[in-house]
Amino acid sequence: MPTVSVIVPARNEVFLQKTIEDMLAKAQGDIEVIVILDGYWPIPQLKDDDRLVIIHRGQGMGMRAGINGAAAIARGKFLMKCDAHCMFGKGYDVKLAAECKKNWVVVPRRYALDPEKWELIDNPKYPIDYMYLSKDLHGVVWGEKNKDPKLKKKLLDETMSNQGSVWFMQKSYFHELELMDEATYGTFWNEFQEVGFKCWLSGGRVMVNKKTWYAHWHKTSDFGRGYSLSGSNQPKAQAAVKKWRKKGWRKQTLPLPWLVERFWPVPSWPEDRSKWTS
Amino acid sequence: MSKLSVIIPSRNEIFLPNTVKDILAKAQGDIEVIAVLDGYWPNPLLEDNDRLIVLHRGQSMGMRAAINGAAAIAKGKYIMKCDAHCMFAPGFDEVLKADCDDNWIVIPRRKRLDAENWCIQDVGKPDIDYHFLGCPMTNRDGYEMHGGIWPHRAVTRTDPKYDIDDTMSFQGSSWFMTAKHFNDTLHGMSEEGYGSFCQEPQEIGNKTWLSGGRIVTNKKTWYAHLHKGPRYGRGYFQDRRTLTRGHTWSGRHWMNNKEPGMKYKLEWLVEKFWPVPTWPEDWKSRIDEKVR
DSSP states (O other): OOSEEEEEEESSOTTHHHHHHHHHHHOOSOEEEEEEEESOOOSSOOOOOTTEEEEEESSOOOHHHHHHHHHHHOOSSEEEEEOSSEEEOTTHHHHHHHTOOTTEEEEEEEEEEETTTTEEOOOTTOOBOOEEEOTTSOEEEOHHHHHOHHHHTOSEEEOSBOOSSEEEEEHHHHHHTTOOOHHHHOSSSOHHHHHHHHHHTTTOEEEEEEEEEEEEEOOOSOOOOSSOOTTSOHHHHHHHHHGGGTOOOTTOOSOHHHHHHHTOSOTTOOSOGGGTTO | OOOEEEEEEESSOTTHHHHHHHHHHHOOSSEEEEEEEESOOOSSOOOOOTTEEEEEESSOOOHHHHHHHHHHHOOOSEEEEEOSSEEEOTTHHHHHHHTOOTTEEEEEEEEEEETTTTEEOOOSSOOBOOEEEOOGGGOTTSSOOOEEEOHHHHHHOOSGGGSEEEOSBOOSSEEEEEHHIIIIISOSOOOTTTTTTSOHHHHHHHHHHHTTOEEEEEEEEEEEEEOSSSOOOOSSOOOHHHHHHHHHHHHHHHHTTOOTTOSSOHHHHHHHTOSOTTOOTTGGGGTTTTOO
16 A cells, blocks of 8 residues: 555646656655546656556546545545656655654755756755745745755744645645635635645644755746636635635634744734734 | 436456447436546547546556545446446436435346447347345355346336336446445445455445345336357456455355444345245254355
């Protein structure tokens, strides 16, 4: 039985095969990779592997439905969701599983990937360990914290937000957080707002594990869009995110200001606390 | 209308494309077909369809795991499992939905399929509506509870009032039920003891009858299942020893009422259908026969 089930939602992804091969090669524990081919077949076909499971949908259903379908058949104790254009550090699976409490969402350190050369891009903005949620509730790279030499030594730390391209958690926690909620958030947008808010504000922790890393496609060249944004209902997602200023979810136990206070001072948030929930 | 999810576990099945196409063409209500390609790719690939989901496993995990996996992603209020070599009557889905309570298993009337010509094969025998469960103590090959076709029950129950009628068992090549029954009462297919493949109707059928549910045959619609004649290669199979182990485990399990959470004992089921072919009058005093 696999320990980690990796979920890769894919829609017209040029680097899917490379991503799969990379994950299979770099894993040191028992994993399975579940790919959702959302309304398309890659050309050429994906290479067969004993550890690869494919769900192909004749009609694209969107990112959230794809993740949910894969989670429903996942056999691992842990789930890792990953975009279809990512490269990983050796033993990422074992290192992430080693430090993942039952109410944690863990993300590895992030680098920039040149997907054509399949190598890291040397960019002064990276590595990215920390992101914050801005006053308008967007995830933003926290440059100051990422460059802080003292924080660099802290190999496991809390992070206020994340990009959403890779996240890791126990499967039981995925279900406890009622992920992914397509009815409320629509098919695509604000994935990590949903994950991060639900986790932080119901007593969990979003953690960055710097002992391992992944590299995410740094958009230098255009290879077309994966998931289609038309009909993905961004206003619906924005409305759902906005609700977190008051109450975002029935299992919520902590208010949004608690999270801001925990990471205070957070860029873009005013000193005047009375303005935080407006 | 409520959605039906059709689950087709498949392992090297040459008639899978025909089966998928047939179901998509014959269904009249909202439907999705989930084809499980268990460790292989058909050549050519299945024709794309908006209502088709393909679940491909790099490594075959067997029939029960295939059914469970497909059921886990199924979105229908109803699920139907069928073998990858079956043809259906037009509108089968709506007819089956019309008579299916929450805790029922519904089996359509079964005909014989000439798969090469994709038509019903007339072999001069009646359609099949009823199966019985055989008595393990009188079974010649070991302590095994096998299903058998029950023609006598069919001839005595031809009146239209029996169009929806109790059946003790079924073949297993196709069954229909609510997803709720599959998930909440059956808790999916169990590999414990049975292994990955054998005794599918015994498992889900006995769990259904003995938990207070019902298995019915529905004579108002039909499916046709590949009539064994020429060989078409092997789909799912297991070696004889593995099968015997699963059969024997299942026989003992049910005869000794080992299934947890049941409302009735097996005795209740045998009496309900009494007299049942292969069961002797004194069967109760012989339960322990051949057990060791």
